[in-house]
Amino acid sequence: MFKKLIGALLLAVTFTTPVLAAEGGMEWDRAPNRVNHVASLQNGAKLFVNYCLNCHSANSMRYNKLTELGLTEEQIKENLLFTGDKVGELMHVAMSPADAKAWFGAAPPDLSVMARAKAANMGQDGTDYIYTYLRTFYRDTSRPLGWNNLLFPNVGMPHALWNLQGPRELETVDIHQVEKDGKQEWHKIVTKVDAEGFKSVVSDDPLPEYHGGASSHSTLKYLDPSKQAQYDNDVADLTAFLGWMSEPEQLLRKKLGVWVLLFLGLFFIVVWRLNASYWKHVK
Structure with missing residues (x-):
């Protein structure tokens, strides 16, 4: 039991x-x-x-x-x-x-x-x-x-705490299928949202040997790394x-x-x- x-x-x-x-x-x-x-x-x-x-x-x-x-x-x-x-x-x-x-x-x-x-x-x-x-x-x-x-x-x-945090950029890596010449193929697309909030595509690379599934991962990067420890402490x-x-x-x-x-x-x-x-x- x-x-x-x-x-x-x-x-x-x-x-x-x-x-x-x-x-x-x-x-x-x-x-x-x-x-x-x-x-x-x-x-x-x-x-x-x-x-x-x-x-x-x-x-x-x-x-x-x-x-x-x-x-x-x-x-x-x-x-x-x-x-x-x-x-x-x-x-x-x-x-x-x-x-x-x-x-x-x-x-x-x-x-x-x-x-x-x-x-x-x-x-x-x-x-x-x-x-x-x-x-x-x-x-x-x-x-x-x-x-x-x-x-x-x-x-x-x-x-509300933006002035304590300082400027940061968002980088997102997406792996998904896109249609090209009537066929579906896997692509790795990296996009960035800069410190002012504007989005742009950094790279778009085909993955001909990729056999996994779709995924997405985002990372926030401090432009002033010295602020990160203090901001995390305040939060x-x-x-x-x-x-x-x-x-x-x-x-x-x-x-x-x-x-x-x-x-x-x-x-x-x-x-x-x-x-x-x-x-x-x-x-």
Whole structure:
């Protein structure tokens, strides 16, 4: 029975791990786990207020809740309050719903529990989605707002962190069939979207000996590589804050979970020995 249970668990892991790839979307990168790093959460809170709170609200979070991250109310007032809000108020957005609909087509979603809402049903944490999403924006002149995203194609959101990221180019390698002289033949086509968002074909080479299937792979390249490490670090901090905001009590919950598992383990040993003692004289 025990072996069957282990086998079932292994099968479940095998078939649910690549869910995202099987559905046709790109796989999510793993976000650094910084929910225990106070400095990272404080930097993430600063980035959230400066870059996200202009359009996105966090209506389930109060400013004074940030004192749990080691900030004083005076620091919150001086560094994170810019619209006359009081430290005990909710993180409302200054933009009206009417303006949001006119500018973006729909009001940007509230981010209070976005990290939990984006969690995969059978896979990764929602912070992995946010971390990947914020690192896959690129310029695209064909879009109304001038930006696109590899994880969320044709996204209706501008890239709020573009000045932190710096210019990047998108290179895409496609292998697919094209018709030539009435015949289908495989071609490798390399296209580039430059830092200004203009698309061009870099090369188009026939593959006469190719026997595989169609494929597509995109790579984002920094024109200033020195910005990559700092940008990834800032996105990791912002992601950590969004993860913390979606469940501020998660650290306490995890600590309690460890103690509960330890108790159940010890209780199992007691029950097991009690059961052995009870049945040892029964034949």
